[in-house]
Amino acid sequence: MTRRGGIALAGIGIIAGLVALAVAGPHVLPGSPTAIASDRALRGPTLGEPFGMDDLGRSMLSRVVHAYRVSLDVAVSSVLLALVIGLPLGLLAGYAEGVLDQLIMRPLDVLMAFPAILLAIALMGVFGTGIVLVSAALGIVYTPIIARVVRAAVLAAKAEVYVEGARALGAPVPRLVLRHILPNSTTPVLVQVSVLMAIAILVEAALSFLGVGVKPPTPSLGLMLADGRGFMLQAPWVVVFPGLAIMAAVLGFNMLADGLRDWLDPQVATR
């Protein structure tokens, strides 16, 4: 096994651990993420509550675990949305080229002409806050990225001899695209999906932190950081653990993306 293969596996391990925590955690953990207990406000980390308590006496561990669900929900649904819209658009643009390509890609270029976070904030400002809207906004922001990657892969695949051969044999267009061209774009799309999952977790947290993401009282890692800022001098744990939690998740997806990328480009793996 190469060292790089190890990085990808470690990434998968982190992600699997976090998913397991997000799915099983709420059923296993004793603390409630929303139950307020003022007598335990800002109590420091203990064995039973290793992440301590927040300003309302809520279990930080419980809140972090619940917030992971929100992070993963948003990441998965936004990337899925971008795939559902961006993949067919990219396939079509790359396969058709010419006028149709221009008609599809130029408007997407305009979307990409804004910094992602700026566009996401503007979208949230218009449509309001909440998990579904954050996912939709991020899905819109990511659609052109997916479309571009797919289009580039399609253009590359079209030049390959095996595609020309299939066409010469009289393969109908849908078969040509689905059986010969689409599989060729799987790896670059997978790398991009992994990177976008990492960015989605970061951006959801940033949007919630700024007040244009998930609505309270839904636990979100970004909201917890925003709330905790006021108490961080007395109780640093209210800002330390949510931040570390975001970083762990993002690190997992970035490691996976790194590993996948090297798999895509074997030249790198041998180094």
Add this chain to the structure above:
Amino acid sequence: MMAYAGRRLALIAPMLFGMSLLVFGLMRLVPGDPAAIVLGYKATPETVRALRQTFHLDAPLPEQYLRWLGGALRGDFGLDFRQNEPIGEMILARLPVTIELTLLATACAVLIGVPLGLLGGARRGGAADRTSLVVGLVGVSIPDFWLGIMLILLLSLGAGLLPSSGFVPLTEGPLANLGHLALPALTLAASRAAVLGRLGRAAVLDTVHRGYVQVARAKGLRERAVLWRHVLPNAAIPIVTVIGLQVGYMLGGAIVVETIFALPGVGRMMLDAVLERNYPVAQSTVLVIGALFMLVNLATDLLYGVIDPRVRLR
């Protein structure tokens, strides 16, 4: 080169047109009467009517759009009804803060990231390489707003070394100005330094296998000379262009960093406008930041064409 530059520059107008159309359309999708929302508690039938008139909200949409665009091209974004100030002047007053922050952060990112990456790539497998790999991976995974909070907690509130918020203009005190921008610039620079480091390492690794490097070694050049004369200058090409892309990215990141450190920049102005549902200000600031972002990326494209002639042929 001229043809390539011409092709690139010809994109400015249609892109700006598309961006302005998107921003304008987006703000018109806001449910409710924008005039009433903007006025908030100050909304009375008279003030709403006056505002609708000044904004030409009763005019057909295409006419509204053209008025706004025409004004924007002259730098006239209309009046902010909350502050009773011209929006164009407000943006102009805050732009230097955002630009200074972005430039400082770029300098930090380059000074930290590039040497780290080059060193890692040149000493592959060594301690420097391992460090650059780990720093790079962790660096791109750190949320910048969390890093900002941690820096405030440790360096301002904890150690009392640097101010945690506020701003002093460069003209009123260069030292105080730098002090106020040090933590924000570091916060903004960290993840970008990591990106540059990762790229620098990859660029060096990509170059050491090239034929001209082998020739340089074969003709008996010392390893140090091979590195400085042949590897690093060639590895610099992709790095220089990615620095340009990072500058653009930082314009977006500035929104978050300006908010954490309470800096009076355009990013925070934009966020405040969105939070207060002040749509005239929001749409103008979004367009200005977007246009800046596009221009920086365009300049990067042009630079790429200058450094690497092959790009122009595409």
